[in-house]
């Protein structure tokens with residue numbers, strides 16, 4: 001390389017902080033398009049509030065005010081009743097990217113420590129305005145409130161405190177105020193309102209009060225007061241690790257040997273399995289982890305694939321549950337019928353555990369309004385979080401649409417007032433992109449989506465059949481009730497006899513007709 005070119009290194013070699021990187025690539029945080037950007041902001045703030053409240057054993061209650069003060073200039077005020085954020089962490093939480101408390105192999109909504117700092121970055125990039133945060137915490141039984149005005153120093157990936165003061169607060173929780181431009185509030189399927197509505201179906205234990213910019217006030221009440229149990233952290237399964245994972249583990253472990261590192265960092269690794277692994281790979285597992293070579297890591301992963309293990313522990317998976325999904329759907333959709341299914345845990349890619357749950361709501365406010373007609377809608381969720389974008393490429397859409405709905409009494413799926421709900425629960429949901437909006441069509445996941453939806457659809461079919469039969473029976477009964485008395489009276493007249501009491505007979509006839517339609521017998 002010419003000298004001149006090498007000099008460029010000394011002059012121009014730089015490092016980008018995460019905030020600088022995302023300032024240039026905000027689409028990687030999901031901020032593409034005006035409607036989507038605002039929905040992502042709602043998503044990040046709501047999920048953080050839920051996570052924080054649930055971890056503290058508090059039933060979440062959120063108040064959101066969204067005001068429009070210019071053509072596309074909005075002020076968002078979001079307040080929760082969680083445990084609050086201790087003063088010294090406030091700048092880190094809101095102004096440092098990749099800072100958080102959730103970097104574990106755990107089924108939680110947040111994972112990367114990017115969410116709320118991403119919102120602050122968007123706010124700052126589009127308006128140049130600082131953010132305001134009020135945090136109420138309880139320390140040693142004493143309620144403490146602090147108010148801060150902050151800016152993000154993008155170059156340093158840290159917060160700049162512009163103002164700070166102690167304030168009185170009524171309770172614990174976080175209240176944040178952000179300005180945004182270049183975003184848009186919409187009632188469409190991908191807008192912020194719909195995001196809240198769907199969130200409430202999957203989280204019936206929450207309450208959200210939302211004042212929208214058009215002057216509407218929406219109160220989404222709690223339909224259940226059961227706080228979901230906290231998922232436990234689970235160790236990765238041997239079938240799910242890569243050579244790179246093992247090398248990373250070897251670098252950071254405090255264990256002194258390969259064998260103890262493997263048994264303490266992976267699930268289902270007994271001393272019997274260690275022996276088997278030694279025989280298969282020929283590696284001395286008494287070696288020190290920091291001596292692990294790439295080839296050794298690779299041959300361990302290869303050997304794992306040939307070995308039999310118990311399925312991964314599923315204690316880390318917390319589904320919503322059939323009863324809770326039903327409560328959520330009843331509260332929000334007021335349907336005439338619901339069916340819900342939570343499947344047993346299964347695995348994909350050999351070792352990653354997941355659970356699929358499905359629900360169907362029919363009638364009432366189910367489905368989405370298009371003009372004056374209600375049409376079928378598919379509501380997709382991953383770990384209770386609504387997925388509102390990239391529906392086309394998602395395994396949930398594919399699985400639901402692949403069913404032959406006519407077999408379940410739905411002749412025209414598109415034009416039926418149906419809400420089809422599917423939630424995928426996993427510590428590792430296989431998202432198709434960093435925006436986390438669609439799930440990869442892994443064969444095992446697709447299979448489970450189809451199974452869960454089919455079971456719910458079968459229940460719907462039974463209901464629709466009964467409903468149709470009841471309608472036909474009512475029509476038939478009406479015919480009998482109109483004509484039988486006339487015929488009996490006329491026949492009696494002709495026979496010159498008194499008309500018999502026909503009531504009981506008529507009842508039996510109409511009842512038999514109904515049971516025949518339902519495929520049941522009169523004696524049952």
Ligand SMILES: Nc1ncnc2c1ncn2[C@@H]1O[C@H](COP(=O)(O)OP(=O)(O)OP(=O)(O)O)[C@@H](O)[C@H]1O
Nearest residue numbers: 048052093100101110111112113114115116117174
């Ligand atoms: N409303 C809140 N109440 C209490 N703590 C909060 C709140 N919002 C955020 N936090 C804390 O701030 C941390 C960083 O939040 P952030 O949204 O940046 O990332 P995350 O939730 O960990 O992951 P992700 O990027 O996947 O959303 C969280 O891990 C949590 O500890």
